[in-house]
Amino acid sequence: MGTRRQQDYGFFGPESVTWKVWSYPTSIVLGFLRAVVIEELDPHLVASVDQSGQVKQRPKLRYDRTMQYFATVKFGDAESVLRASDTLMKIHSRAIGHDPVTGGTYDANDPASQLWIHLTAWHSILYTYEVFGPGKLTPDEETRYWEECARAAEFQTIDPADVPRDRDGIRAYFAAYRPRLVGSEVAQDMMDFLLDANTIVLPERMPAPLRLVFNAVARRAVIATMPRWMRKLGATGQSGFTDHVAIALTRPVVRAVAASKHVQLWALKLASPRTVPVIEPLLRGIEPVNPVVREPAEARAQYGVVDPRTQYAEILAARAVEAGPAPYPFHHREELVAFPA
Known part of the structure; x- marks a missing residue:
């Protein structure tokens, strides 16, 4: 079967900084692992993850679907x-429950929780690109990157106006969010679990010695990008010397992979088979049927899809009268809902 052509460039396109940064090999493992590990420090999020049980039940599938x-x-x-956005909204609409650490209630579609996940991902992908890849973006590129981050927020319940537009704004956001973070026993356990690339990413058919080396280096490379206070909360400490060695070993491997589209596609097929149909047209240079970048409002009108913030308001209104989607049971067996490819 040949590579499927996209209908259009979606909402970013080949001239975007998003394509430049997110298509770099650092995003596949290092950036993704950094993001999901750090996210667990939010007590609401980790309560949702822990009570769902899906991450530990089927870690490779969860990684594949998230990618x-x-x-x-x-x-x-x-x-x-x-x-895909509409599907995720429906999945998250049932992910509500009690957070035993704070005594509050978690809601996977809550805009504040969604913003934490969104910014952690965009920052982690950019930061690993800088550390292990080509280096820092130009000031103009970085401005465009955070503008595009705000555009991507439109496909979640986030108000794009809440997305910082520069590095200082991102730092301020994390500083303001820091008091909410908790290095609970559950968070530390989940962070340790997610740092195991062998469990989360690597296919079982990979030779055991190679898996062992890859996992040891990847774990330490991800930790090397985390600030000291965050490592302390997550009980993921390591020495500065280990940081330098992990980065020195990882950087040339990442850059070698980046030099070959064929190697990137091979690695993607191993790590995330479900992502291949999405990325392959880009790696092979296959233009879409209609090579244009779309506007969210115009595309929603064409396809009859309601925006997430409106959907969320409707969900909250239904809950107010004790209606709406029922919460997932504890450690449920999640249905395999496929995102559109």
Whole structure:
């Protein structure tokens, strides 16, 4: 079967900084692992993850599906992005429950929680690109990157106005959010679990010695990008010497992979098979049927998809009268809902 052509460039396109940064090999493992590990410090999020049980039940599938979703938003055509966003809204609409650490209630679609996940991902992908890849963006590119980050927020319940537009704003956001973070026993356990690339990413058919080396280096490379206070909360400390060695070993490997589109596609097939149909047209230089970048409002009108913030308001209104989607049971067996490719 040949590579499927996209209908259009979606909401970013080849001239975007998003394509430049998110298509670099650092995003596949290092950036993704950094993001999901750090996210667990939010007590509401880790309560949702722990009570769902899905991450530990089927870690490789969860990684594969999450990568597929992120790739679809950045590289998929407009209809695929909107359908994937709509699917995720429906999945998250049942992810509500009690957070035993704070005594509050978690809601996977809550805009504040979604913003934490969104910014952690965009910052982690950029930061690993800088550390292990080509280095820092130009000031103009970085401005465009955070503007595009705000555009991507439109496919979640986030108000794009809440997305910082520069590095100082991102630092201020994390500083303000820091008091909410908790290095609970559950968070530390989940962070340790997610730092195991052998469990999360690597295919079982990879030779054991290679898996062992890859996992040891990748774990330490991800930790090397985390600030000291965050490592302390997550009980993921390591020495500065280990940081330098991990970065020195990882950087040339990443850059070698980046030099070959064929190697990138091979690595992607091993790590996230569901993501391949989304990324392959980009790696092979296959233009979409209609090579244009779309506007979210115009695309929603064409495909009849309601924006996430409106959907969320409707969900909250239904809950207010004790209606709406029922919460997932504890450690449920999640249905395999596929995102549109």
